[in-house]
Structures are given as C-alpha cells and as structure tokens.
Amino acid sequence: MFITGILKGMWVTIKAALFRKNVTLQYPKEKRNRPYKGLQKVNANTCIVCGVCVRTCPVNAIKIELKLGHEKTRNANDYNFIVDTGSCMWCGLCEEVCPKHAIYLTNIYEMADYTKDKLTRKIN
Ligand code: SF4
Numbered sequence: 756m757f758i759t760g761i762l763k764g765m766w767v768t769i770k771a772a773l774f775r776k777n778v779t780l781q782y783p784k785e786k787r788n789r790p791y792k793g794l795q796k797v798n799a800n801t802c803i804v805c806g807v808c809v810r811t812c813p814v815n816a817i818k819i820e821l822k823l824g825h826e827k828t829r830n831a832n833d834y835n836f837i838v839d840t841g842s843c844m845w846c847g848l849c850e851e852v853c854p855k856h857a858i859y860l861t862n863i864y865e866m867a868d869y870t871k872d873k874l875t876r877k878i879n
C-alpha cells in the first residue's frame with residue numbers, strides 16, 4: 756500500500772517531466788500569439804474628438820493636444836493623441852466607452868524603455 760502510493764506519485768512526476776509540453780517560451784525569440792491589452796491606437800477617421808476616453812481613464816493616461824497651427828475642430832487629424840504607457844494600467848476602459856469604437860487596444864506590448872519620457876507615446 757505504502758509502496759503503491761510512492762510509485763503513483765513517481766509516475767505523475769515522470770509523466771510531467773517527460774511528456775508534458777513546456778509552457779514557458781524562449782522570449783524574445785519565441786512569442787506567444789494571443790490577444791493582449793497592448794498599446795492603444797486611435798482611428799482618426801472615425802474619432803469625433805469627444806474626449807470621453809480622456810475623462811474616463813482612471814489614471815489620466817490619455818491626452819488630446821491640439822497640433823501647432825491647427826484650429827479646434829472635430830477632426831482627430833488636428834490633434835495628437837498621447838498615452839503615458841508608464842501610467843496606463845491596460846484596463847481597456849477607454850476602448851469600452853468610445854462611442855465610435857475609434858480607440859482600441861492592440862497586441863503591441865513591448866514598450867519597455869530606459870527613460871520615463873520615452874514611455875509617452877503618440878497613438879494616432
Ligand atoms: S477616441 Fe473615442 S472616446 Fe476618444 S475622443 Fe475619439 S471618439 Fe471620443
């Protein structure tokens with residue numbers, strides 16, 4: 756009875772060691788192919804510059820800045836959409852609330868950098 760228990764336990768360990776497929780990847784050579792909540796992108800053709808995404812973001816990570824020399828309009832091409840990826844917590848609320856589905860999270864997740872200012876990214 757005691758020996759059977761030990762053999763059963765060993766068999767579980769041997770099976771796992773020899774036959775189970777690895778769950779870890781040799782990153783960055785290998786990358787997992789699945790949807791992520793990554794860097795936002797704004798579709799300037801559908802965005803109406805309502806600012807709902809800015810007001811909804813719980814950490815104030817999104818900024819909409821008027822481009823130099825441009826007039827205030829409802830055209831997203833007149834603005835720079837900027838995300839502070841150092842503050843963003845990838846909750847996806849900006850995507851959820853956008854009335855035009857203009858802002859969405861992409862699969863871009865490799866955003867590490869050496870200085871904090873480089874974490875601020877233009878997304879349109
Ligand atoms: S991305 Fe969506 S929520 Fe944000 S300003 Fe444009 S239309 Fe409004």
Ligand code: SF4
Pocket residue numbers: 811812813814815816817838842843844845846847848849850
């Ligand atoms: S994913 Fe969340 S934290 Fe990041 S910008 Fe959108 S609302 Fe803000």
